[in-house]
Amino acid sequence: MNNILVLPMIIPVIIGIILMFLRPFIRTQRWMSFAVMVVNTGISLYILNTIQSEGVMRLDFGGWLPPYGILFVGDSFSVLLVLTTSIVTAICLLYAFNSIDRARENMFFYPFVNLLVAGVNGSFLTGDLFNLFVCFEIMLLASYALISIGGTKVQLRESLKYVAINVLSSWFFLIAIGYLYGMLGTLNLAHMSARIAESGQTPTLTVISVLFLVVFSLKAGLLLYFWLPGSYSAPPTAIAALFGALLTKVGIYALFRMFTLLFYHEPSITHTLIGIMAGLTLIGGSIGAIAYNDIRKIISYNVVIAVGFILVGLAVATPAAIEGSIYYLIHDMIAKGLLFLLGGTMIALTGTSKIGNMSGLIRNYPLLGWMFFIALLSLAGIPPLSGFIGKLLVGQGTVEAGSYILLTLAFLSSIFVIYSLLRIFINAFWGETIISKEDEVPLTKGLIIPCVLFTVATIGLGLGAESIALYVNDAVETLLNPEIYIDAVMNNE
Amino acid sequence: METLIIVLAGVLVTVATYLILSRNLIRVILGTAILSHAAHLLLMTMGGLKIGSAPLLGEEAATYTDALPQALILTAIVISFAVTAIFLVIAYRAYQEVGTDNLSDMRGFEDE
Numbered sequence: 204m205n206n207i208l209v210l211p212m213i214i215p216v217i218i219g220i221i222l223m224f225l226r227p228f229i230r231t232q233r234w235m236s237f238a239v240m241v242v243n244t245g246i247s248l249y250i251l252n253t254i255q256s257e258g259v260m261r262l263d264f265g266g267w268l269p270p271y272g273i274l275f276v277g278d279s280f281s282v283l284l285v286l287t288t289s290i291v292t293a294i295c296l297l298y299a300f301n302s303i304d305r306a307r308e309n310m311f312f313y314p315f316v317n318l319l320v321a322g323v324n325g326s327f328l329t330g331d332l333f334n335l336f337v338c339f340e341i342m343l344l345a346s347y348a349l350i351s352i353g354g355t356k357v358q359l360r361e362s363l364k365y366v367a368i369n370v371l372s373s374w375f376f377l378i379a380i381g382y383l384y385g386m387l388g389t390l391n392l393a394h395m396s397a398r399i400a401e402s403g404q405t406p407t408l409t410v411i412s413v414l415f416l417v418v419f420s421l422k423a424g425l426l427l428y429f430w431l432p433g434s435y436s437a438p439p440t441a442i443a444a445l446f447g448a449l450l451t452k453v454g455i456y457a458l459f460r461m462f463t464l465l466f467y468h469e470p471s472i473t474h475t476l477i478g479i480m481a482g483l484t485l486i487g488g489s490i491g492a493i494a495y496n497d498i499r500k501i502i503s504y505n506v507v508i509a510v511g512f513i514l515v516g517l518a519v520a521t522p523a524a525i526e527g528s529i530y531y532l533i534h535d536m537i538a539k540g541l542l543f544l545l546g547g548t549m550i551a552l553t554g555t556s557k558i559g560n561m562s563g564l565i566r567n568y569p570l571l572g573w574m575f576f577i578a579l580l581s582l583a584g585i586p587p588l589s590g591f592i593g594k595l596l597v598g599q600g601t602v603e604a605g606s607y608i609l610l611t612l613a614f615l616s617s618i619f620v621i622y623s624l625l626r627i628f629i630n631a632f633w634g635e636t637i638i639s640k641e642d643e644v645p646l647t648k649g650l651i652i653p654c655v656l657f658t659v660a661t662i663g664l665g666l667g668a669e670s671i672a673l674y675v676n677d678a679v680e681t682l683l684n685p686e687i688y689i690d691a692v693m694n695n696e
Numbered sequence: 697m698e699t700l701i702i703v704l705a706g707v708l709v710t711v712a713t714y715l716i717l718s719r720n721l722i723r724v725i726l727g728t729a730i731l732s733h734a735a736h737l738l739l740m741t742m743g744g745l746k747i748g749s750a751p752l753l754g755e756e757a758a759t760y761t762d763a764l765p766q767a768l769i770l771t772a773i774v775i776s777f778a779v780t781a782i783f784l785v786i787a788y789r790a791y792q793e794v795g796t797d798n799l800s801d802m803r804g805f806e807d808e
Contacts, residue, residue: 333768333771336772337771337775340775340778340779343779344778344779344782347779347782347783347786348782351786351789354789354793355793356793356794359786359789359790359793359794360790360794360802362786362790363721363786363787363790363799363802366779366782366783366786367724367728367783370728370779370783371716371728371731373775373779374728374731374732374734374735374776377732377735377736377739377772378734378735378738378739380739380768381735381738381739381741381742381765382738382742384739384742384743384764384765384768385741385742385743390764390768
């Protein structure tokens with residue numbers, strides 16, 4: 204019992220609502236939302252360290268003991284993601300200060316970002332299935348507003364697709380919850396896990412788990428990613444970066460939770476299915492990443508590849524693979540944020556998103572070029588950078604489990620990541636510059652500092668992997684031994 | 697009673713599927729709204745339907761209706777309400793901007 208657990212969700216909600224009344228004061232809105240993220244970072248660091256000493260934390264709302272009440276549960280896995288969310292959002296907000304136009308800022312941009320973060324953090328922390336649905340909806344409603352804010356033609360068309368697909372999958376989510384409640388008579392994740400372990404995972408439960416797999420795959424972009432490239436390339440850069448870094452990751456988190464805590468008894472069916480879907484995602488994402496000449500499309504398909512790669516770890520489900528997935532998940536939130544910001548900066552500087560129309564940017568903007576190179580290496584998993592340890596551990600896990608097809612696909616996809624990003628690098632940064640000194644758009648500090656911060660974060664995470672190893676190991680421990688989680692929730696004294 | 701409600705939910709899903717597959721945007725939105733009702737009915741039926749018993753009658757009550765699904769449906773109805781509203785607003789803005797509510801005409805613009 205510790206009230207601090209609710210703060211990462213409740214602070215953004217309260218500040219988001221307050222900011223709606225401060226509509227004319229843009230500057231106040233900016234710094235208040237930035238302060239929220241900084242405070243959240245501090246709180247989640249504190250929670251993370253408390254969990255190390257006191258074990259999994261929980262907060263029963265209104266003092267109703269589980270399984271009767273609703274509750275928040277914080278284990279290392281969820282709090283690590285809350286921490287990364289806060290950092291990524293803070294940096295994206297810094298970028299938004301200088302890139303989002305005044306009209307959008309006036310149309311409640313900052314309140315919606317706060318509500319989005321509240322939904323994301325709530326989804327990470329909640330301990331029962333129905334509140335997962337509710338927090339998903341909070342997050343999605345904010346994202347519907349963010350994706351269509353500004354109301355350009357492309358945005359509205361893409362947001363229609365995005366809203367339609369997410370509404371549909373939400374109702375499927377509700378249907379799946381209904382079936383599961385009918386089967387188990389509870390919605391508390393730990394209680395459900397205990398009941399499934401008691402009665403065994405019957406075929407009906409396996410079918411329900413596949414329904415959940417479909418629902419979360421739609422949200423995470425696992426195989427069912429057809430809506431993703433269009434909708435992630437439509438909104439302005441700062442929003443697209445937030446989406447790319449956060450939204451799919453919530454789906455991935457839910458998949459990890461469901462298939463390590465609840466439905467881990469029939470891996471030959473469910474985990475094989477996840478493996479097949481992850482493999483196909485890697486193939487589809489790779490093809491998409493090299494098929495387009497539009498920077499935003501290439502970057503969006505890179506999101507798809509990363510989803511496939513992280514889910515390879517879940518499909519294999521050995522300790523090393525899960526550990527690798529968690530490292531890669533954290534890395535990917537940071538690196539995708541960086542990639543989206545860099546791509547968006549390039550588009551802002553040149554006024555085009557086609558790589559054929561850019562050339563020699565590195566002569567005008569050397570720092571931008573080198574940061575893009577670092578992002579490229581980081582995503583490909585070159586040693587000192589943050590992607591390496593995740594790739595290594597997932598690779599090790601797949602070898603241990605003997606799934607060589609997944610291993611091959613996972614590492615081939617890295618080559619496609621390098622190739623697709625090198626195409627941007629060669630076309631846009633190399634060659635003769637076509638921007639003369641007079642036409643050169645100055646690269647303002649406001650645009651470059653967030654990118655530098657992300658670059659520092661990705662290098663720091665690579666070199667300092669040791670410093671988060673403690674937390675990641677604890678997260679793996681909790682994920683692979685559901686009884687730790689169950690014990691922390693169901694043990695009432 | 698359960699059978700009747702489940703059949704009703706099935707009919708609603710059929711109608712919703714038909715509407716969602718059509719080209720007209722308003723029909724798609726109505727389809728998702730109807731699908732949400734089907735999901736709510738399913739959720740309620742899964743808690744078990746008992747005729748003539750109240751949700752709670754003290755601790756010694758012989759029969760009582762499960763109150764949890766009702767609480768869940770109440771939340772879900774509010775959410776479906778909000779989602780349908782925002783969907784309609786976005787559809788209306790898209791209709792203003794793009795000039796059509798036919799989904800197959802919305803594919804591809806000259807700027808791509």
